Amino acid sequence: MTRDSDPDTRRQQAADWFSRLGAPQVSSDDIRHFFEWRRDPDNARAYERIEALWSSSRRLADDPEIAALTAKTLGHAAPPTRARAVVSDLWKPLAGLACVLVVAGIAGVWALNRPLTYATSVGELRTVQLADGSRVVLDTDSRIRVRLGRDHRTILLDSGQALFVVATDKARPFTVQAGDTRVTALGTRFDVRRLERGARVTLVEGQVAVTAAHDGRDEDWRLAPGQQVVTAAARPAVSSVDANRAISWTTGRLVFEGTPIREAVAEVNRYSTRRIELRAPAIANIPVSGAFDTGDVDGFAAALTDLYGITVRRTDDGGLILDGGRPG
Structure with a gap:
């Protein structure tokens, strides 16, 4: 077996790259060499x-059992409080590779079996x-779980919305699961919105296959590109849409084109945590068009005031109540 094919050597090289790329400054040559190595x-x-x-082990730092085992492995006979402090110190940048391997060796079972989770808060x-x-790209109030395996790449969209820009890897299909809806892609860009029943899938570029349970069958x-399906x-049925408008949220903008006001309000x-309550049935179904910054509830309300009277x-918690109105 050659040195380059030795799994231990690969792991060492991977850890070295992980440490170098996590440094405060990374040169363009390092980035170029890293991508050549990772090819x-x-x-x-x-x-x-x-x-x-590394990602999974960091989440275990506050686990008393893991902290105690880590402290013991490092040769410290410490109470749980001290053990947690020892584990916390492991996350300092100077700890580097050694800390990753120590905690990985102790918590390997936990780390390998847990998917990586990413989430956003409202407005983030x-x-x-x-x-x-x-x-x-995660939209407001969204959550995904990521599993990257030898023969698959699986993303679970638990809530919210996300834009996926997929790196081509024919040996490992890229799949997004949103409830009963499954989206499979290779080298493409698409948007998925999790709905109460099903999902809304919009393709920006490339090609995707969408499968969903409907009326007891798949x-x-x-x-x-430029097509959308709402499995809910x-x-x-597949319909044509303006893909750039559909993903305008990724730039911090909401673009409405003939959208009923009640849907635009929603x-x-x-x-925003500052909610708008629409109490104007006379205008609820009127289509509205325009572009607004995400989170700008005041600007949106002002536009409706100018158009529909x-x-x-304002409510005590900073929200807005829209009353009355006249048909446009």
């Missing part, structure tokens, strides 16, 4: 394991760079 599928998998172990947008080179759709609909509310009242 080897075995190297890529070794790096993914190190990254997964977050971009997550996955170990395979793919990128996920139905399949294949999307082309009574009769799901969408604006997703991005509604009355705006």
